[in-house]
Amino acid sequence: xxxxxxxxxxxxxxxxxxxxDWRSSVLDDLARFGDATGRQQDWARFLADxxxxxxxxxxxxxxxxxxxxxxxxxxxxxxxxxxxxxxLGNMRRGDVDxxxxxxxxxxxxxxxxxxxxxxxxxxxxxxxxxxxxxxxxHLAKFAGLPWDCVLTAENxxxxxxRPEVYRTALALLGLPADEVMMVAAHNYDLAAAxxxxxxxxxxxxxxxxxxxxxxxxxxxxxxxxxxxDVQELAAALGC
Amino acid sequence: xxxxxxxxxxxxxxxxxxxxDWRSSVLDDLARFGDATGRQQDWARFLADxxxxxxxxxxxxxxxxxxxxxxxxxxxxxxxxxxxxxxLGNMRRGDVDxxxxxxxxxxxxxxxxxxxxxxxxxxxxxxxxxxxxxxxxHLAKFAGLPWDCVLTAENxxxxxxRPEVYRTALALLGLPADEVMMVAAHNYDLAAAxxxxxxxxxxxxxxxxxxxxxxxxxxxxxxxxxxxDVQELAAALGC
Numbered sequence: 001x002x003x004x005x006x007x008x009x010x011x012x013x014x015x016x017x018x019x020x021d022w023r024s025s026v027l028d029d030l031a032r033f034g035d036a037t038g039r040q041q042d043w044a045r046f047l048a049d050x051x052x053x054x055x056x057x058x059x060x061x062x063x064x065x066x067x068x069x070x071x072x073x074x075x076x077x078x079x080x081x082x083x084x085x086x087x088l089g090n091m092r093r094g095d096v097d098x099x100x101x102x103x104x105x106x107x108x109x110x111x112x113x114x115x116x117x118x119x120x121x122x123x124x125x126x127x128x129x130x131x132x133x134x135x136x137x138h139l140a141k142f143a144g145l146p147w148d149c150v151l152t153a154e155n156x157x158x159x160x161x162r163p164e165v166y167r168t169a170l171a172l173l174g175l176p177a178d179e180v181m182m183v184a185a186h187n188y189d190l191a192a193a194x195x196x197x198x199x200x201x202x203x204x205x206x207x208x209x210x211x212x213x214x215x216x217x218x219x220x221x222x223x224x225x226x227x228x229d230v231q232e233l234a235a236a237l238g239c
Numbered sequence: 240x241x242x243x244x245x246x247x248x249x250x251x252x253x254x255x256x257x258x259x260d261w262r263s264s265v266l267d268d269l270a271r272f273g274d275a276t277g278r279q280q281d282w283a284r285f286l287a288d289x290x291x292x293x294x295x296x297x298x299x300x301x302x303x304x305x306x307x308x309x310x311x312x313x314x315x316x317x318x319x320x321x322x323x324x325x326x327l328g329n330m331r332r333g334d335v336d337x338x339x340x341x342x343x344x345x346x347x348x349x350x351x352x353x354x355x356x357x358x359x360x361x362x363x364x365x366x367x368x369x370x371x372x373x374x375x376x377h378l379a380k381f382a383g384l385p386w387d388c389v390l391t392a393e394n395x396x397x398x399x400x401r402p403e404v405y406r407t408a409l410a411l412l413g414l415p416a417d418e419v420m421m422v423a424a425h426n427y428d429l430a431a432a433x434x435x436x437x438x439x440x441x442x443x444x445x446x447x448x449x450x451x452x453x454x455x456x457x458x459x460x461x462x463x464x465x466x467x468d469v470q471e472l473a474a475a476l477g478c
Contacts, residue, residue, distance in 0.1 A: 001449065017406070042413070070413075073412075084271035107414050124377075132413065133388070133411040133412070134411065134412050134413035134414075136388075137363060137388045137411075137412070138363075140388075141363070141387055147381065147388075148376055148380055148389075149372070149375075149379075149386075149389040150377045150387075150388040150389070151389060153412075154411060155394070170375065172372040172393060172394075173372070173373050173376070174309075174311075174371065174372070175373070177278060
């Protein structure tokens, strides 16, 4: 934090990758699913194929090519295709739902719960995720994320980095942009927030995409705070 | 709870009156304000005049006679008039803001924090209040209400009992009406929720409006659960 910066009132957190280790968590769910169904499969490859629908589906919503669709629905749609491709096209609806909701059962990185707890004593803290609202509420409960409230792309019915997502969050919190800090492991998210006047904090998560990650290893903009984890963020913000 | 009822997944709580004692809390704030400004005043009368703007302002929004306006803005507008009427028309903007935000500093009834804590272990719990979103977030922090998320009329940009308010909450939670229970001290709120298929729980708060309260002393509909406080609600719902 630069010496001249007055502290923000609220902190908004990207969640997938920034706070939770979606990759190892979903891989564990898929491995359990494989054991239960007797499937041998390259689950890392399966997950890469599954995750690949995410940005494209969101971009289609943002371009107006499809109506508002939650990431839960995007993931479910793609999962049905991937299951069919490995001969599991006849799974029960409830079982497909359960597997889709692997994205609601994600482990936080080790610094997250304690770091958020420190920050919450002084700041108003909320996710601002591209997750569905319900998905973010269930994830918070699963992972023990101590939010003051939950805000997601669904509140704006479009996806980051569309400015409406950040603006809707500011409007609901009743705060001007410069009293709010966006915290993310992804440079594109911080760039969009900064363009609207929000403060920014970058937390690299070099293992988000597993070994060999090539993106978001370093800050690519003039972010206000650059720290290694949420505990360091709490220290940097005086908690 | 009737024996045949399957348990809900989520509970939505009216807040002003149902969970927090707005009257005694705001009266305390007004008395402190009187001491600080050297005003002798019938603050109970002042509060009654202030509170009286609430339903009328919300109804005007619901009828489309005024654009979306938060209750914070409605209260501030009326407060400025009432202050002018007692010769305090020149108060600083920040001081008027602070006094308006007395509605963010409300004490919970004694059963509330512990009762919600019990319910949270088994259910997803959220307010569904006519408060502003920001007001409800700040109130939760002030009063220690352990929500899983925050939902208010502002998410629908109209006020209870308009069906859009309940429907928006259901949509964001991703739940069908019969998996959600509305909890309130006000019969009108439960009637609107029940008409949409939500479950209902009535908690009378005979002191909400102070001594001599004449409304909502008893259930006026076939509510699913009728209990005396949130601790009893937790017990009735198996927590």
